[in-house]
Amino acid sequence: MTKNFLINGSSEKGLNPFDRGLAYGDGVFRTFLVKNGCPLLWMHHFSKLSHDLNTINIPSPKENLLLKDISLLFPSSGSFVGKIIITRGVSERGYSYPDNIKPSRILLKSKYNRIPKTLYETGVTLEVCNTRVSNDHDINGIKHLSRFDNVKAKLELSLSAFDGIMLDQEGLINECITSSIFCRYGDILITSNHSRGGVYGATKAIVASKVKQLGLKMKYLNLSLKELKKADEIVITNSLFGALQVTKINNSSWKVFDLSKKINCLFNEEN
Secondary structure, eight states: OOEEEEEBBBSSSSTTTTHHHHHOEEEEEEOOOOOOOOTTTTTHHHHHHHHHHHTTOOOOOOOHHHHHHHHHSSSSSSEEEEEEEEOOOOOSSSOOOOTOOOEEEEEEEEOOOOTTTTTHHEEEEEEEEEEEEOOOOGGGOOOOOHHHHHHHHHHHHTTTOOOOEEOTTOOEEEEEEEESEEEETTTTEEEEEOSSSBOOHHHHHHEEEEEEETEEEEEOOOOHHHTTTOOSSSEEEEETTTTEEEEEEEEEEEEOSSHHHHHHHHHHHHO
């Protein structure tokens, strides 16, 4: 059987059922593409992983240790999806944990299912979900393991929707179920600051750091659905498909423009 996971660097042992990642979602994760054995956008993913772990006081693994795991699990040819999960570790029953607890390190390998190339030309459809993003205050913006909001939202989508927009508790745009969302108004690019929940991901960080190359200025605002519909164009991004134009949200539609192509060029420069 082909190996598709490593736990603390080994494929011979399973995960301890007392691991706090299972019991409480006590940990964080990153999902990324691995092409010919190399993790794409790695610098951004490792930086985000380390930041998120530091936010919830879990020691971050050394970068060379994670890269060694990736080299052991992924072949030197082909494209795959990698997922790193770091949990706080194993403890007895109860919310508290000992000072000497040791984090668990999990690496998963999955098949990479490419989206149809035509979507990069024709754009995609979004729907607005009823399920809203939880406001976790001090941990807003990090990619923690407690993602039941996203699970519920995913179940709402019709077959025609590529992704779903999730609102915060105030009814304002936060993110999509599996991607970040950007709205362009003239030369201003607007996205959520995630002060009310959601995930500030790697692709959002790249766009923010290179927004001047797009000839745009970035603003972090929480938009209403009414304001969203006035955007000149809307783009969604994530680490697996890059950037895609949005051509329809519920009953509102947009023509296909070229912002997603420009953003994909930025991503390609990073690899």
